[in-house]
Amino acid sequence: MNPELSQDLSLLHLILNASVPVQIVMALLVGASLLSWWFIFIKMFALKRAQRATDAFEHEFWGGADLNLMFKRVSAERDEAGEMERIFEAGFREFMKLKQQAGMSASFIMDGTRRAMRATYQRELDGLESHLSFLATVGSVSPYVGLFGTVWGIMIAFLGLSSVAQATLAQVAPGIAEALIATAMGLFAAIPAVISYNRYTHDIDRLANRMESFMEEFSNILQRQTKAA
Template identity: 50%
Template sequence: MTSDMSIASLVLEASFVVQLIMLLLLGMSITSWAFIFQRNTALKSAQAELREFEDTFWSGADLNTLYTELSQRDNVFGSSLIFCSGFKEYVRLRKTSGIAPEAITDGAYRAMRVAMSREVDELETRLPFLATVGSISPYIGLLGTVYGIMTAFIALGQVKQATLQMVAPGIAEALIATAIGLFAAIPAYVAYNRFSTKVEKLENAYGNFMEEFSAILNRQSLASRG
């Protein structure tokens, strides 16, 4: 076994199984980083959309005008989509005779609930993958380490005189698998926790808006029937 202890040489001289595990972990790391950047952009857009919509909605804008403006956009998402779904259902039910005001409000609320569920599902896209990478990457790396150390000691047992110089490269190349596993797991785990917190805050904000908007619709329904 060579005494060259550079990381590149250790990776190149590792056994096929250890190299395969390293390649798998490297692929998982690259994929998770791509998802991290993509989710970070998506969540920032959702937060900016929420702030912009709430500023417009609570500024006293006319609901019909706001709905018309939002429905004409090419890409409606987040709280804007929730508002459009609820207001559209509210207008449709109001045109139907014989429906109680409470039923109109409940119908609008259910429409907003469906829209919110879809938006939250979209925000949570890729998060399960990050959670999986964060949880299993260390174990995959540990598997490569165990296999590499086992191979090194098997080879060591075939020589009459064992020295540290002989066993060190084998153990070092095996430990690289654990290092790569941690390199893949730590960013994915941190990103998953951070993004999950952001999604939870957005979901709470959507839910609060739905409750407040439903109260407004209920008052309008009662006033119109009165």
């Protein structure tokens, strides 16, 4: 049976009959899609956890808990502590260290504390933002990759048509259908990636704002303590 004439347009059949470049493109896109969805879910869980932890910490902190007790608890479980807890821990640790050393001016202590908090803040933010660039790349590039596969597939289909005396739609239709699958895959990978990228950057921005506000407020509290001391 002449495969060009077969009307069997099952998805698997189309994919298996595609030309090698188109198949490579499809494999690439499936991989990108799988990876981007994996990151989407990882980020989703991580951001949910970060928001919950931040809510809980702010509630505890502004609820008037003892700072020393909080510091002890947080440093005992640093690995599982939330972002804001780590900032608090780093700042408080630095503050205590500097305060114990003699001859330290208040502004010097505060500068050191701020630097320690800022460093932790940057590191935590970096952790939150990890893999987001991958989502952005998949979202912006995979449609083009899919389009490349489609263009290639259509090219092959039309090349095959040139050797036939009489051109009919039935001769190019399977080739175009298989080529268009590449575009569909590109879009399938890109759309969720773009949506989740936008959403996650927004969520991370809000978290970053909260952490920066906390850093300022905590600095004020520590500064009052240096005065008091």
